[in-house]
Structures are given as C-alpha cells and as structure tokens.
Amino acid sequence: MQTKTQQVNKYxxxxxxxxxxxxxxxxxxxKLLIYGLxxxxxxxxxxxxxxxGVYSFKSLDDLLNPLVNWIPTQFYTGNYEQANKVLNFxxxxxxxxxxxxxxxxxxxxxxxxxxxxxxRFDFRGKKIMFVLVLATFIIPPQVTLIPxxxxxxxxxxxxxxxxxxxxATFGQGLNSAIFxxxxxxxxxxxxxxxxxxxxxxxxxxxxxxxxxxxxxALPAIIISFLFSFVWYWNETYLAAIxxxxxxxxxxxxxxxxxxxxxxxxxxxxxxxxxxxLNEGIKMAGTVLSILPLLIVYFITQRWFVxxxxxxxxxxx
Amino acid sequence: MKRLGNNRNLTGLLFVSPWILGFxxxxxxxxxxxxxxxxxxxxxxxxxxxxxxxxFGNYEYAFSVDGTFVDRVLTYLEEMVISVxxxxxxxxxxxxxxxxxxxFRGLFRTIFFLPVIIASGPVIKELIDQGITTIPSIExxxxxxxxxxxxxxxxxxxxxxxxxNLIVILWYSGVQILIFxxxxxxxxxxxxxxxxxxxxxxxxxxxxxxxxxxxPMIIVNLIYTIVTYSVFSLNPIIEHIQKNMFxxxxxxGYASALSWIYFLIIAAAxxxxxxxxxxxxxxxxx
Numbered sequence: 001m002q003t004k005t006q007q008v009n010k011y012x013x014x015x016x017x018x019x020x021x022x023x024x025x026x027x028x029x030x031k032l033l034i035y036g037l038x039x040x041x042x043x044x045x046x047x048x049x050x051x052x053g054v055y056s057f058k059s060l061d062d063l064l065n066p067l068v069n070w071i072p073t074q075f076y077t078g079n080y081e082q083a084n085k086v087l088n089f090x091x092x093x094x095x096x097x098x099x100x101x102x103x104x105x106x107x108x109x110x111x112x113x114x115x116x117x118x119x120r121f122d123f124r125g126k127k128i129m130f131v132l133v134l135a136t137f138i139i140p141p142q143v144t145l146i147p148x149x150x151x152x153x154x155x156x157x158x159x160x161x162x163x164x165x166x167x168a169t170f171g172q173g174l175n176s177a178i179f180x181x182x183x184x185x186x187x188x189x190x191x192x193x194x195x196x197x198x199x200x201x202x203x204x205x206x207x208x209x210x211x212x213x214x215x216x217a218l219p220a221i222i223i224s225f226l227f228s229f230v231w232y233w234n235e236t237y238l239a240a241i242x243x244x245x246x247x248x249x250x251x252x253x254x255x256x257x258x259x260x261x262x263x264x265x266x267x268x269x270x271x272x273x274x275x276x277l278n279e280g281i282k283m284a285g286t287v288l289s290i291l292p293l294l295i296v297y298f299i300t301q302r303w304f305v306x307x308x309x310x311x312x313x314x315x316x
Numbered sequence: 317m318k319r320l321g322n323n324r325n326l327t328g329l330l331f332v333s334p335w336i337l338g339f340x341x342x343x344x345x346x347x348x349x350x351x352x353x354x355x356x357x358x359x360x361x362x363x364x365x366x367x368x369x370x371x372f373g374n375y376e377y378a379f380s381v382d383g384t385f386v387d388r389v390l391t392y393l394e395e396m397v398i399s400v401x402x403x404x405x406x407x408x409x410x411x412x413x414x415x416x417x418x419x420f421r422g423l424f425r426t427i428f429f430l431p432v433i434i435a436s437g438p439v440i441k442e443l444i445d446q447g448i449t450t451i452p453s454i455e456x457x458x459x460x461x462x463x464x465x466x467x468x469x470x471x472x473x474x475x476x477x478x479x480x481n482l483i484v485i486l487w488y489s490g491v492q493i494l495i496f497x498x499x500x501x502x503x504x505x506x507x508x509x510x511x512x513x514x515x516x517x518x519x520x521x522x523x524x525x526x527x528x529x530x531x532p533m534i535i536v537n538l539i540y541t542i543v544t545y546s547v548f549s550l551n552p553i554i555e556h557i558q559k560n561m562f563x564x565x566x567x568x569g570y571a572s573a574l575s576w577i578y579f580l581i582i583a584a585a586x587x588x589x590x591x592x593x594x595x596x597x598x599x600x601x602x
Binding site: 003034035037038041042046048049052068110113114116117118120121122123124126129130133136137139140141142143144145146147148150151166167169170171172180205209227230234236237241251252255256258282286290291293294297298301302 | 324334336339356414431547554557560582
C-alpha cells in the first residue's frame, strides 16, 4: 500500500514540476503564457503586413467576392503594375535613396565627432552644451520650420538636397541629439587606456580619433546610420515643405497616391470597375513604398537587435 | 602642464564646433526669429517679407478666436495622458518577455521592432485609414455598443478611445521596447542569483530589483514617448499649424505663435511627467 501512495505522490510531483516548474520560470504553464503573449502581440504587428500583402495580390473579382478572404484565387500582379506606374517606382526609389542615405551618413559622421568631443574632453561650457543638445530634441520642428524655410529660401537651396544635408552636417538634423547621445555613451564606456598609449607614442588627437576610436565604435555607427536612415526615409512633413515639387520620395508619392492615380487613369463615366482605384492597387502602392525599408531591416536586423546591447544606448 | 590642458580644451572645442556652429545657425537663430515673428503680422510681398508689430495679438487670437486650436490641444492632452502610460507599461512588458530564455528569440525580436520602421512614416496612416489597426469586428460586441450609447461619461470616453486605438498605441512602442530591452540585458546576473539564494520569488525580484533599476530608463522613455507623440507629423495640432502657415489671412506670424504655444505646452507636459517620476522616487528611498 505504501509503495502505491509513494508512487502516486511521485507522479503528482512530476506533473506538478512539469506544469509549474522548479523555479517558477521553467514550468509548462509559464512557458505557455509567455509564448501565448508573444505570439498574440506579434500577430498584432504582423497582421497589417499580411493584410497588405494579401490584398495587394487580389484581383478585382477577388476583392468583390466575400468568400475570398486570405488566399486569392489567382496570383494577380496587375495591382503592382499599376502602382508601379503611379509611383514611378524605380526613379522615385533612386531619388528617395539619394535624399535619405546622404543626410543619414552626414548625420552619423558628425554625431560621432561631436559625441567623441563631449565624452573625451573637458572644456568650458560643456555642461551648458549638454543641456542644449538635449533641448534640441524637445524643440518641435515646427518652431524652427518657418525661419529655416525663409533662410533656405534666401540661400536658394529649397528644393535641393542641401535643405536636408546642411542641417545634418552641422548636427541639427532629424533627432540628431539622440545620435550624439549614443556616441557620447559609447565613447564614455570605452576604456581610455588604448588612446592614452597611442598618445604616448605621439599620435595626435585627430589621428587617435580616426584610427582607434572610430573603428571601435562600429556598433554605434551602424545603429546610428540605420535609425537615421529610417527616420529620414519616413520624414514627409519636412520633405514636403523643403523639397516642394523638385524632389520626391516614395512616402511622399504614397501620400498623394489617390490624386496621382486619378490624374493618370481618369475614371470613365458609366463604366464601373475597369480603371477605378481599388483597395488592391492602394495596398500594392503601400507595399512598394515600405518594401525597400523592410528589406533593409530584415538584412540588418541582426545589428538592430544586437547593436542595441553594444552601442550603449542606455548608458551605464 | 597648463599649456597641455589648454590644448585639450581647444581640441575638445574643435570636436564639438560643428554642432555649436549648426546650433547657432539652424536652431538658436531660427528659434529667436520665430519668437520675433510670433509678435508680428507677417505679409509676404514682392519685395520680401513685411512685418507689423501686433504685440500679443497672435496669442490672443489663438485662445479667443481660433476654436479649432484650443479644441485640438485639449484632445491632444487628454489622449496623451491616456496613451503614454500604456505605451510605457506595454513596452516594458514586451521587453521583459523578450528578455526571457525563449526559443525563436531572434524571430520575435525582429517582429517586435517592426514598429520602429513602419510607425514613423505615412504607411501607418494608410493602414489606419484602411481600418486594419482596429480590433476586427469590435463593433459587434455588447460592451462596445453599451459604451457607444452613452459616450459622455469620463471613463466611458477613455474606454472607447482605448478600444478604438489600442492597436495604434501598441504600434508606437517600438523604440521604447528597444531601450528597455537594452537596459534589461545590462543588468547584472549576479544580483539575480544572490536574490534567488535569499529566497526571493520572481515576483518580488521584479518589483524590488528590476523595476527600481529601470527607473532612469522609464524616465528616458517617458521623455521620448511624449516628444515623438507630440511632433509626429500626423498629429492634428501640427496639421493645424501647417495649414495656418500657408493661409493668407493668418500667415507666418500666427503659425509661429501657434508653434510657440505648442512648444511651451510640450515643455510643461515634459517637466510635469519627469517631476512626478522623480518625486515618487525620492519618497521611496528616503
């Protein structure tokens, strides 16, 4: 009899251990809860992407057919052909890269230099400057927008890349303060020993910066560039005002997608369907305008994710 | 020795000089100029810009005549008070989940950082317009209908706003998750082990060790959330300012005044938020 209760007890303990775990973090229930939450919330983020992707492949018949929900009956690429025409995809893409990559590069470079200066040197007014750097982050761009607009107009650089590039080169680009802080934290966390050794060997400050500090800062450089790139890519408000009609970007084209479409394919009176703008075409346009960014993200996500740990975003 | 010190001083200044120069030209001067414009009536003529001093006229106009602006500011504040804590709590939960030892961690992280890329651009607006970002078929549930029938109550209003915008709110928490996660990974594992030996449960460990050590990051995220929420280009107040900028009867002067009012509101909101966080902190530790 005793052996039987012991055995039951043993099984009871075993199952309990399986479900609740030894320490509270490795039980089955706990795991179920965590994975449930992760999958559930992950679905919230993936759902719009899936929806976008599926709808962009739906032909008009599929869109109208209430039975066709997630799987289109045929692989229909007509939406993309039309969206491609409306967005003028390849030339717009090139233009977008032109107005995002260059300012992002300039901004990263200058943030590295300024962050290094703040982290490694003491000079008068450093504290004030620090406060000012932080202050530039909370100033809404709208406050400085009008004077900058007038100023750029006088310099005659409205409608050219300089309107983005110039502020970026002087550390006043989009969210420049964040990048300066990233580099500041990074350089502060790096031990000084190597640089001091180089100094004893007679290397100047600039040489130390370029040959020792900068190569070490690679994680910070990558993450700054990626964020800078993404933010410049998605910037439509300033881009619309500074560039006017001279330069355009994919997100800007997406904003006036409906208007452009109606201009290119005027709706024929009395004929329904045919040339009408439908959800499928709109979704195809949306996919096209976010696709390059997504591709970059999926290629570089390793650095996004791991670079965060190493670039010292959070400081010490 | 002193000469060397001076030398370092100068080199340091040289390193930060691009920023100082840029700050003076592209930030400080425009800031002052827009302050100046906000007290003027600005007319753009063929010979350039003509200004006419109107004292606080623009500011008075904003609060007395321009109903849209006041209206939008009030909704903005109300929505911010609701959304910001949710974003912070939610991103903290996600960061804690992602910090566990789980399978497919890389895959999950890739998915959870997606908002960083999408939510800052016009694509999110396209998605909101298409209604993809609301909870599907929520309108059919009894609770929603009950709330919708009497939307006047304070809590009903909040709940309704939440139901309608929950997913959009979740979309704004990309960078915040990233910051929390980075902070969590920097935490010393030894503290955890020591606490374990002393018999602390996970629950206690979270409230007594993890959360207090994340306090600075919570403040950082608070600032970041409020700022991005405020300067986001789809924000109705910003649309309003932009509209006024190119209006003939109001123009640059009035738009400048509006943006200054807005700036002061953001600054006030920030200092209140940070103030509340730090006061609480002092109470706890003294």
